[in-house]
Amino acid sequence: MAQEELALILAPRGRDAAVVAQVVAKVDVETRVCVDLAELMRELSAGAGCALIAEEALTPEGIKVVSGWLSQQPAWSDFPFIILSSAHTARARRNTAGALDPLGNLLILERPLHAETLGHAVLSSLRGRRRQYVARAQLVERLEAERNLRLALKAGRLGAWRIRLSDMTLFAPDDCKADFGRQPHEPFQYDELIGSVHTLARASLEAAVEQARGQSADFDCACLISWPDGSTHWIEMRGRAVLDEQGRVESIAGVTQDVSERRLAEQAHQTSQ
Numbered sequence: 001m002a003q004e005e006l007a008l009i010l011a012p013r014g015r016d017a018a019v020v021a022q023v024v025a026k027v028d029v030e031t032r033v034c035v036d037l038a039e040l041m042r043e044l045s046a047g048a049g050c051a052l053i054a055e056e057a058l059t060p061e062g063i064k065v066v067s068g069w070l071s072q073q074p075a076w077s078d079f080p081f082i083i084l085s086s087a088h089t090a091r092a093r094r095n096t097a098g099a100l101d102p103l104g105n106l107l108i109l110e111r112p113l114h115a116e117t118l119g120h121a122v123l124s125s126l127r128g129r130r131r132q133y134v135a136r137a138q139l140v141e142r143l144e145a146e147r148n149l150r151l152a153l154k155a156g157r158l159g160a161w162r163i164r165l166s167d168m169t170l171f172a173p174d175d176c177k178a179d180f181g182r183q184p185h186e187p188f189q190y191d192e193l194i195g196s197v198h199t200l201a202r203a204s205l206e207a208a209v210e211q212a213r214g215q216s217a218d219f220d221c222a223c224l225i226s227w228p229d230g231s232t233h234w235i236e237m238r239g240r241a242v243l244d245e246q247g248r249v250e251s252i253a254g255v256t257q258d259v260s261e262r263r264l265a266e267q268a269h270q271t272s273q
Contacts, residue, residue, distance in 0.1 A: 008031070021033055029049075044069060160253070160254075208237075
């Protein structure tokens, strides 16, 4: 994590970089001085908390290089830059309005710098960067949970599904489609799901969906269905209401399972008695 907390410094003229590093060190932030843009880009790729760049070090070509790196950021990242300006570079920037816009998340400080102002700017940038790291950790955790869920569904031969209640849109991944005899590339809508259920069970399924919509209730429904090829199968559908931030039922989500083999075994057992 130390690398990701670094404040990178690119200020190639005179003692600017050394002075900035001394000021930043006073707020207990580790720095790394880069001698040129190429080294800055290597350090950015390795990970950092923020970057302080003297504006005169950013040529139009350099801005393109940095913006190219920024375009490859993951979704959680919005890397912070602190641009160290001066009266001369500020005048030049006014003649090229928008030149720094590709850098996105930036703060411009005009030199001569007040030590306290610079320190606060660095700490503020790092706080923002740490919030991004938290978002990254949450994203990784969520992706890992989704991966584990997919493995569990596959191991249990279950298909996931979700019905958005505002327009009764069905979201059915490949495993769920397979339980209804559909191929991955085939569209599968809520009306088609209901239409595949045999008449005697259809009313029960629709009633279970309406009950979940109105009472936030779970439901468990066994249905005899017909596949497009004419074969019949037994499907169990289990689901529960999903609430929005206001506590209203937004959708219903659950799993399907083809239980045809179990049903046939139960019928054979009953016949043999």
